[in-house]
Every structure is written in C-alpha cells, then in structure tokens.
Amino acid sequence: MFQRLVSYSEIFSGAFTLLSVVMAFYVISKADVPAYRMGWILLIMMFPLFGGLLYLLLGEKRPAKYMRIRLKKGMKSHDIMTVQKPEVMEELKKRSPRAAGLFSYVSNYAHYPVWNKTQVTYHPLGENQYADMLTELRKAKKFIFLEYFIIEQGEMWNTILDILREKVKQGVDVRVIYDDMGCLPKLPANYYRKLEKLGIKCLDFNPFIPIISFVMNNRDHKKIMIIDGVTGFTGGINLADEYINRKIRFGHWKDTGVMLKGDAVWNFTVMFLEIWNSYNSDDEDFTVFRPELTPENGFESDGFVQPFGDSPLDGETVSVNIYLDILSQAKNYVYIFTPYLAISDELNIALCAAAKRGVDVRMVLPGTPDKKIAFRLSRSYYLPLMEAGVRIYEYTPGFMHGKSYVCDDELAVVGTINMDYRSLYLHFECGVLMFETNEVMELKRDALKTFEVSHEVSISERKRGKIRQLWGGLIDSVLRVFAPLF
Known part of the structure; x- marks a missing residue:
C-alpha cells in the first residue's frame, strides 16, 4: 500500500513538474509585458511542483471567456456610434500636428473621437466635483447614468441617492453600474435589489462568487456620471465620503476630476451603454440617448477634448x-x-x-x-x-x-x-x-x-x-x- 502511494506521488509530482515546464515555455512565448512574464517564470522556477498549476488558476490576465463574449455583444455598435468628424481632426492638425498624432492614435485604436464644442471644468478636489454633481443632477430631465468602482453608504452617496429617487418619480431614466469587488466591503450583499425597488435600474459588474472566483483581475475601475447626454463627470472621485473629506482616513484626501458639457460627453454615453447592453438582453439603440446640440443650445469650443476608455479586451494599452x-x-x-x-x-x-x-x-x-x-x-x-x-x-x-x-x-x-x-x-x-x-x-x-x-x-x-x-x-x-x- 505504502509503495503504491509512493509510486502515485511520483507520477503526480512528475505530471505537475511537466506542467510547470510547459507553462514556463508558454509564458515565455506570450506577447505580454516583460515584467509580467518574468514574475511568473521566477514563481514557476521557485515552485516547480505547483507553479504551473498556479499559473493556470491565477495567471490569465485576459477577461474570462464569458465576459469577453458578453462585452463583445455590447460593443458591436461601437464603431458606428463613434465616428470621428474629419473637420475636427483637420482643425487640430492645423493647430498642432504633434497633438493631432496623439489624438489620432486614440481615435483609431481606442475608437473614441476627439471633439470641439465642449466646455471643461477642472476639479482640484472631490468636494468641488461633488458640489457640481448635485447641481447638475437636480437639472436632469431625461436620463442619469452612473458607473463607479466604489459606492459606499454615507453623506455623499445618500444625498445623491435621494436626488435619484426623486428623479425616478419624475420619469427620469436612472441607471447605476457598480463594480462588485470594489463595493464588496462597502455595500450590503445584493444591494442592486434595493436600488431596483426604488425604480433605479442597476448592474453589479462581474459579481464576486466565493470559491468559483479564483481571479478577479478585470475590474470596472471607471468613474462616470452622465446627465442627459450633455453633462459628464470623471476623475478619481468615487461615491464615498473619504473622497470629499467628510470621513478622514489618511489625512486630507487630494483628488482630481473634470466636468464636461457638450459634444464630447457622447463618448462617455457610448462607454456606459456598451457595458450596460453587454449584461442586459435588450439590444438598445444608443442614438436615443444622443442629445441634439445645435448652435443655439450647444456649447462654444474650449480647445479639443477626447474622453477615452481603456479595456483589457483589445490588447491595446x-x-x-x-x-x-x-x-x-x-x-x-x-x-x-x-x-x-x-x-x-x-x-x-x-x-x-x-x-x-x-x-x-x-x-x-x-x-x-x-x-x-x-x-x-x-x-x-x-x-x-x-x-x-x-x-x-x-x-x-x-x-x-x-x-x-x-x-x-x-x-x-x-x-x-x-x-x-x-x-x-x-x-x-x-x-x-x-x-x-x-x-x-x-x-x-x-x-x-x-x-x-x-x-x-x-x-x-x-x-x-x-x-x-x-x-x-x-x-x-x-x-x-x-x-x-x-
């Protein structure tokens, strides 16, 4: 019996070691960040018995297959919805060929166009952005889209939630996406159900499932607020009290953000709807959410503005x-x-x-x-x-x-x-x-x-x-x- 166990252990040891060798060669052959490859090769060499198995469980950077399929579905209309206006790019080329090269790269490879006719407000602190958020949310007439890595109950979120609740009663289409891992220690389990009871449509992105969720690499780290397709916010500010210094955790919290008004907000609207449509059965028409900005109701140009997204799906850093x-x-x-x-x-x-x-x-x-x-x-x-x-x-x-x-x-x-x-x-x-x-x-x-x-x-x-x-x-x-x- 003992000899049989020894022979089995030798077989398993040999199999796992062979797996580690195969995984090491696989990592070397991948077109990946050199530092990432080197880290895994060293780990496999240090633990040849289980290194290959660890890589199989934890080493894949790409989103899981089911996520890739879902997100591909949501992004099928992307190129149609984000066509670059040639006159804007031509104007930028005249102003600065150097800048035009960078903006062209983002337009061609991230597929988010550059815009003029957009006003920008810079927020040097979370408190500044929060004040503008409340003002703009109260003006909403058609829709409000929120997509945040972290939402935590407290003064900031509760105040925003009160406004969202009122806007739902007024017939405004309110939708919230939050990252499940980012909010795991911040919100009660199944918090989306509470929001849905209030009439707020909700999506918890990439839910954490104990035991099954070995790797949670690909999180939705975006912070986006869109109001009627005309006003948009982004930056480092999540919807939690430390970001506006209402709760002091690590001294004064210094953050940065921007508010956009005008044509460029469309990039954020598309960005949000791609994630939303990926996880909902309805194949929604994006153009319903595109405002008709005319010279009369639009905004004057304040330079060139290009909101962009960066996804682990496309291999483009x-x-x-x-x-x-x-x-x-x-x-x-x-x-x-x-x-x-x-x-x-x-x-x-x-x-x-x-x-x-x-x-x-x-x-x-x-x-x-x-x-x-x-x-x-x-x-x-x-x-x-x-x-x-x-x-x-x-x-x-x-x-x-x-x-x-x-x-x-x-x-x-x-x-x-x-x-x-x-x-x-x-x-x-x-x-x-x-x-x-x-x-x-x-x-x-x-x-x-x-x-x-x-x-x-x-x-x-x-x-x-x-x-x-x-x-x-x-x-x-x-x-x-x-x-x-x-």
Whole structure:
C-alpha cells in the first residue's frame, strides 16, 4: 500500500513538474509585458511542483471567456456610434500636428473621437466635483447614468441617492453600474435589489462568487456620471465620503476630476451603454440617448477634448501609450499626480529619458499611504528616477488620489488611471485627453500649489543607512518582481 502511494506521488509530482515546464515555455512565448512574464517564470522556477498549476488558476490576465463574449455583444455598435468628424481632426492638425498624432492614435485604436464644442471644468478636489454633481443632477430631465468602482453608504452617496429617487418619480431614466469587488466591503450583499425597488435600474459588474472566483483581475475601475447626454463627470472621485473629506482616513484626501458639457460627453454615453447592453438582453439603440446640440443650445469650443476608455479586451494599452507619447514629446515640463507607482520598464525609461533631456518632470504621490505594501513598492522606484533628474514629492497633508498629467501648458489627461500594472493593463479605465482647453492651465496651477504643500524627496533620504539600504533593496526587488502578478 505504502509503495503504491509512493509510486502515485511520483507520477503526480512528475505530471505537475511537466506542467510547470510547459507553462514556463508558454509564458515565455506570450506577447505580454516583460515584467509580467518574468514574475511568473521566477514563481514557476521557485515552485516547480505547483507553479504551473498556479499559473493556470491565477495567471490569465485576459477577461474570462464569458465576459469577453458578453462585452463583445455590447460593443458591436461601437464603431458606428463613434465616428470621428474629419473637420475636427483637420482643425487640430492645423493647430498642432504633434497633438493631432496623439489624438489620432486614440481615435483609431481606442475608437473614441476627439471633439470641439465642449466646455471643461477642472476639479482640484472631490468636494468641488461633488458640489457640481448635485447641481447638475437636480437639472436632469431625461436620463442619469452612473458607473463607479466604489459606492459606499454615507453623506455623499445618500444625498445623491435621494436626488435619484426623486428623479425616478419624475420619469427620469436612472441607471447605476457598480463594480462588485470594489463595493464588496462597502455595500450590503445584493444591494442592486434595493436600488431596483426604488425604480433605479442597476448592474453589479462581474459579481464576486466565493470559491468559483479564483481571479478577479478585470475590474470596472471607471468613474462616470452622465446627465442627459450633455453633462459628464470623471476623475478619481468615487461615491464615498473619504473622497470629499467628510470621513478622514489618511489625512486630507487630494483628488482630481473634470466636468464636461457638450459634444464630447457622447463618448462617455457610448462607454456606459456598451457595458450596460453587454449584461442586459435588450439590444438598445444608443442614438436615443444622443442629445441634439445645435448652435443655439450647444456649447462654444474650449480647445479639443477626447474622453477615452481603456479595456483589457483589445490588447491595446491605450493609457500606457498616451503617457509614453506625452513623455517622449514633452519640451518643457510634465507634472504628474498618481497614488501608486508600479510601472513597466518602458514607462520608467520614458520618465528618465524626458528628465535627462532637460524636461522638468515632477511626480506627486501620497504622504500618508492607504496601503503600506503599495507605498513601499512605489518608493522602490524613487531612487533611479531621481538620479535621472525626476523630482518626486509626497503630499504632506495626507493621501494623493489624483490621476493626471499636464504638459507644456497645452496638453493634459485627467481620469481614473493609476500608474500601476492593474490600471494600465488589467482594469477597465477611462480618462479625458485635452489640448489647449482653459482648464489645462488650471491643472498646472493646481500642480504648482500642490508642490508647495508637499515634501520633495531627496536622493540622500533614499540612500540613508547602508545596512538598511541593503535589506530594504532586497525586499523592494522582490516586491517589484512580483508586483505585476497581484
């Protein structure tokens, strides 16, 4: 009996080891982020018996097959609904061939057109966006669409919910999408049923199922509010009290967002309806939700505005490529807000190269972390960046949650995209690319004010103590190797 068990164990051991070898070669052959491949290869080598099995269970970055089928259904009308107006692109090319190249890339590969006739309002804090949200929600006459990673009961959400309840009574079509994993510790189970009882149509995106849900890589990290197809909001602000400093968790919460009014809001409407239609049986006509904006009731142009989505479905790393383009073509400065820093070699090289050629590259990260391991991982990138000339600040009053770039007084991005692997490669994200809008300068002014209240990290700080630096460096190296995996 014992000998039989031994022989079986040898068979299983050999089979799992062979599986690990096969998986290692498979990972090497994949056209994937090099850091992601290296992390898995090391993990398989360290645990040859179970490494291959771990990869089968946890290693697939692509959305599950059922999700891909659903989302493909919802996106079948995308190209028809998001046709680029040639006259807008031609005008942009005349103003700036350099900017036109970037906006053309987003239009051609993310399939979201660039617009004029759109007004932009920049929000340097969640409180500013919240105030405008309440004002605009109360004006709604036709529909309200909300799509958020986190919703939590409290002053912010309860106030918004009261308005939504009243709007339903007035006949307004109100719909809410929330990410189930993002809201898992925030909302009661099956919260969508409560909203549906109030007359609010609701979808919990990619529900978490214990035991069955081994991997929850592909989350809906977007934050979108659309009102009558005319007004849209996005940025880092979720619908929870810490985002408007009503609840203090990590000191003062610094965030960024934008409000759009005009033609460009259509991109957000399409973005929302694609997810909505993917999980509902009705094949809804998008054009019903497109407002008829005329010279009489429309908006004057404020530069060029391009809301865009970034999906793990298409294999196109839109956000990464936008950031790389900004860094590679910057002439004078690039100012960056991000709560996390866990980037690929290509972004690391682009940041260093920009600084080395004389561009003033500055980054602001949190002074008070929300996740200690993520904070340590972010800091592990500081030294090589600073040695190349990148200036790094930590937001002294508390937590920096903004996700934005501003460059050379003319180009900016504000959205939901963190500078980490999850946002850049795994999640469903969104942002707004802007050129020569008035609010580009508002974002710059906000960055300059933020530098003044933040602590600039020095090279000597990061090199303090040889033994500490040695052991800390080893820990940081391990974190950086495996960061893309988790």
